[in-house]
Amino acid sequence: MRPLDLDTVDHLLSTTRAVRKRLDLGRPVEPEVIEDCLRLAIQAPTGSNSQGWRWIVVTDAEKRAALAEIYRKGFYPYRAAQT
Numbered sequence: 001m002r003p004l005d006l007d008t009v010d011h012l013l014s015t016t017r018a019v020r021k022r023l024d025l026g027r028p029v030e031p032e033v034i035e036d037c038l039r040l041a042i043q044a045p046t047g048s049n050s051q052g053w054r055w056i057v058v059t060d061a062e063k064r065a066a067l068a069e070i071y072r073k074g075f076y077p078y079r080a081a082q083t
Contacts (some may be wrong), residue, residue: 010040014043038057041053041055
């Protein structure tokens with residue numbers, strides 16, 4: 001396997017909108033990689049430079065599933081009201 005050119009990867013992650021389509025969500029990610037991703041993410045512009053983002057990194061599968069259910073319960077009524 002060919003080693004990754006991290007400069008190219010960082011460039012792609014910071015410039016490509018369709019990144020989510022290429023993610024392997026079943027593969028574990030090293031904490032250092034997550035930190036690098038967050039470092040890149042905070043470079044994105046925010047309205048009025050408010051920088052109101054919040055990050056939660058959850059590595060436990062059961063906790064992720066529970067959080068997903070909570071978000072689902074909140075999202076579906078919102079989405080239904082938009083149509």
